[in-house]
Amino acid sequence: MSDILEPKSIVNKANENIELVEFDEFINNINKYETLGVGVIIKPSDDIMLLKDSLYFIELVILDFNNFDDGRGYSQAYFLSKRWGFKGEIIGINAHLDQLQFMLRSGVTSYELLEDYKGFNEEDYSNGFSICYQAAANNSGLREKY
Amino acid sequence: MYQYSPEDSEFLVERVDQFEKQLNRHLSGDLDEAKFRSLRLRNGLYMELHAHMLRVAIPYGTLNSIQLRALADVADKYDRGFGHFTTRQNIQFNWIELPEIANLLRELSSVGLHAIQTSGKATRNITADPLSGLTEGEIEDARPYCELIRRWFNLHPEFSWLPGKFKIAINGAKLDETALKIHDLGLRLVRSDEGEIGFSVFVGGGLGAAAMVGAETASFIPVEDILSYLESVMRIYNLKGRRDHQKRLRIKFLVRELGAVEFSRLVYEDWLQTKDDPELKLNLIELEGLKKDFELPIKPLPQAKFIDKVDFNYSIWKKNNVRSHKISGYSIVNVSLTKLGAAPGDASSEQMRILADLADKYSETELRTTKRQTIVFPHVRKDQVFDLWQSLEKYELASPHQGTLAQIVACPGGDYCDLAKAVSIPIATRVQKRFDDMNKLLDIGDLNINISGCENSCAHHHVADIGLLGMQKNGEEYYQITIAGETLHETIIGKKLGPSVSGENVVDAVEEIVNVYLDNREEEERFTDVFKRIGINPYKEKVYE
Ligand code: SF4
Numbered sequence: 001m002s003d004i005l006e007p008k009s010i011v012n013k014a015n016e017n018i019e020l021v022e023f024d025e026f027i028n029n030i031n032k033y034e035t036l037g038v039g040v041i042i043k044p045s046d047d048i049m050l051l052k053d054s055l056y057f058i059e060l061v062i063l064d065f066n067n068f069d070d071g072r073g074y075s076q077a078y079f080l081s082k083r084w085g086f087k088g089e090i091i092g093i094n095a096h097l098d099q100l101q102f103m104l105r106s107g108v109t110s111y112e113l114l115e116d117y118k119g120f121n122e123e124d125y126s127n128g129f130s131i132c133y134q135a136a137a138n139n140s141g142l143r144e145k146y
Numbered sequence: 147m148y149q150y151s152p153e154d155s156e157f158l159v160e161r162v163d164q165f166e167k168q169l170n171r172h173l174s175g176d177l178d179e180a181k182f183r184s185l186r187l188r189n190g191l192y193m194e195l196h197a198h199m200l201r202v203a204i205p206y207g208t209l210n211s212i213q214l215r216a217l218a219d220v221a222d223k224y225d226r227g228f229g230h231f232t233t234r235q236n237i238q239f240n241w242i243e244l245p246e247i248a249n250l251l252r253e254l255s256s257v258g259l260h261a262i263q264t265s266g267k268a269t270r271n272i273t274a275d276p277l278s279g280l281t282e283g284e285i286e287d288a289r290p291y292c293e294l295i296r297r298w299f300n301l302h303p304e305f306s307w308l309p310g311k312f313k314i315a316i317n318g319a320k321l322d323e324t325a326l327k328i329h330d331l332g333l334r335l336v337r338s339d340e341g342e343i344g345f346s347v348f349v350g351g352g353l354g355a356a357a358m359v360g361a362e363t364a365s366f367i368p369v370e371d372i373l374s375y376l377e378s379v380m381r382i383y384n385l386k387g388r389r390d391h392q393k394r395l396r397i398k399f400l401v402r403e404l405g406a407v408e409f410s411r412l413v414y415e416d417w418l419q420t421k422d423d424p425e426l427k428l429n430l431i432e433l434e435g436l437k438k439d440f441e442l443p444i445k446p447l448p449q450a451k452f453i454d455k456v457d458f459n460y461s462i463w464k465k466n467n468v469r470s471h472k473i474s475g476y477s478i479v480n481v482s483l484t485k486l487g488a489a490p491g492d493a494s495s496e497q498m499r500i501l502a503d504l505a506d507k508y509s510e511t512e513l514r515t516t517k518r519q520t521i522v523f524p525h526v527r528k529d530q531v532f533d534l535w536q537s538l539e540k541y542e543l544a545s546p547h548q549g550t551l552a553q554i555v556a557c558p559g560g561d562y563c564d565l566a567k568a569v570s571i572p573i574a575t576r577v578q579k580r581f582d583d584m585n586k587l588l589d590i591g592d593l594n595i596n597i598s599g600c601e602n603s604c605a606h607h608h609v610a611d612i613g614l615l616g617m618q619k620n621g622e623e624y625y626q627i628t629i630a631g632e633t634l635h636e637t638i639i640g641k642k643l644g645p646s647v648s649g650e651n652v653v654d655a656v657e658e659i660v661n662v663y664l665d666n667r668e669e670e671e672r673f674t675d676v677f678k679r680i681g682i683n684p685y686k687e688k689v690y691e
Pocket residue numbers: 557558559560563564565566567598599600601602603604605
């Protein structure tokens with residue numbers, strides 16, 4: 001994976017013993033990880049559909065939002081969270097301030113911003129609206145109008 | 147007439163507040179140009195040849211007089227006194243200063259106008275037939291559906307960062323004024339054999355270098371299931387659309403690469419998983435409420451006989467610019483903004499205020515905008531049409547060009563747009579000068595000439611009777627000619643006539659094409675029908691002989 005942050009740095013204390021593997025490694029060796037309880041690191045180009053049947057032994061998923069204009073991560077988060085009801089953490093890494101509202105509403109449960117955004121008020125972007133016009137994985141705090 | 151609720155207005159203000167913060171971060175060097183570009187486009191803001199351009203949405207082309215006056219104020223305060231009505235029911239301001247943008251948007255939000263998603267890789271302003279609700283034979287007025295779908299995809303968390311822009315049009319009328327099959331997604335309101343209302347869905351239409359007619363992916367989606375179906379289309383596009391090639395970003399390339407059958411299958415399979423999700427059902431109570439809000443503000447008038455005035459100029463104008471209304475006693479009046487030498491669709495702030503005043507007096511405060519860049523007064527009492535015409539005459543707005551060849555659609559082209567390969571407006575002016583005899587124009591009848599300054603095809607030249615596309619050849623401006631495109635009765639991409647023609651010769655070529663049409667026309671035959679009958683060769687022979 002190219003310019004991805006060191007994922008271990010962002011995993012909660014509670015998760016720090018979870019082994020993190022990249023998507024291809026995981027898919028090619030599913031049997032190996034079945035008993036471990038594992039975290040999977042997913043790039044936008046990875047086919048999220050291949051994870052569906054393995055979710056019951058995946059502890060957490062890491063999605064990479066580094067490419068500002070690449071919106072595939074939002075659909076990946078949607079599948080995990082809303083479509084499949086994945087209960088583990090969905091972590092957005094390389095996150096952009098201006099996209100927090102989209103990430104969180106698509107189902108990302110925690111995130112780490114890229115360095116450039118340190119010092120800005122995250123609330124302005126994670127929580128800048130009082131109303132939303134569509135169903136989503138997470139509309140908490142929003143008045144729903146649809 | 148439908149108006150935004152207080153919470154909708156609050157949303158618009160919150161959107162401006164957030165954009166202002168992004169703008170300030172950019173101006174202070176904390177947000178780089180590439181990211182700011184992506185964000186500003188989602189707020190309708192472009193960097194053009196000379197200044198910033200702002201594109202403001204006119205949802206489904208419906209405006210009230212208060213909104214039009216607010217647009218006139220913006221033109222005066224933030225632009226150089228002009229606005230430009232586009233072919234997709236937006237209005238553009240070409241001379242906007244970056245630091246003033248938030249105040250401008252706040253002013254517009256106070257009258258329910260905004261620039262949200264008028265550009266960028268997200269769902270754009272949803273267009274409808276400008277005569278929605280006004281004509282006989284309509285399945286239904288498309289605007290309540292436009293509004294519900296527009297809302298649903300407004301800052302949609304999953305679909306705001308698509309591979310490319312995503313344009314939707316919805317039509318409920320017999321004739322397709324929206325050109326829905328050349329949109330990324332077109333919805334046609336249909337009634338099933340059982341009388342149920344639903345949509346036929348067409349995906350992957352588009353113009354540009356690879357012009358395509360949208361493929362039907364579903365022949366009937368019930369109204370309440372349309373949101374889940376649209377989400378499935380966008381999900382497949384979001385995940386599988388090309389992001390690696392700047393010229394292959396639009397959904398039409400995905401549909402072409404997968405094939406329409408496979409694309410439709412993928413959408414259908416995804417949709418099966420969500421169609422019964424109650425959260426994704428279109429809110430039928432809200433829909434009924436919106437239908438009431440969009441009800442026409444007029445009732446049939448008693449059929450009192452009135453004698454219309456006799457005036458030669460009035461009768462010519464009336465023939466071209468006035469249509470019958472489904473409500474008895476009323477007419478629909480179309481106002482052409484076309485002026486020699488000016489960009490088609492350009493309106494001065496003064497003209498906007500005049501039109502707003504006239505809408506108050508003659509059209510129940512309402513106006514519509516069209517893809518031919520004209521302004522419609524939708525509800526004019528028949529016995530007041532003459533008075534309206536007189537007022538329009540007084541302000542030089544009674545051009546009788548609507549529905550004639552002189553009502554040319556041209557993009558801003560080389561005069562304003564930094565993507566242009568050639569000029570558009572000066573060519574339109576030269577064509578108008580060549581055809582300045584009203585008798586000849588009336589004889590020719592409704593013949594569309596559309597001129598785009600580059601392959602982006604903003605003037606929809608592929609679907610005009612005569613389309614001109616500007617290009618460069620050895621440093622000189624040339625025009626590729628396409629003929630016999632259309633969208634009204636059926637959707638046909640025009641055929642390329644042959645090698646491109648120099649700027650110097652292009653008006654002669656247009657005249658030759660019109661002459662071939664006139665020489666071969668039988669009775670009231672339309673341009674495309676003559677073309678179907680005689681083929682391309684007679685046109686080629688005349689233009690290239
Ligand atoms: S067609 Fe090309 S030149 Fe004309 S407005 Fe569009 S981008 Fe600009």
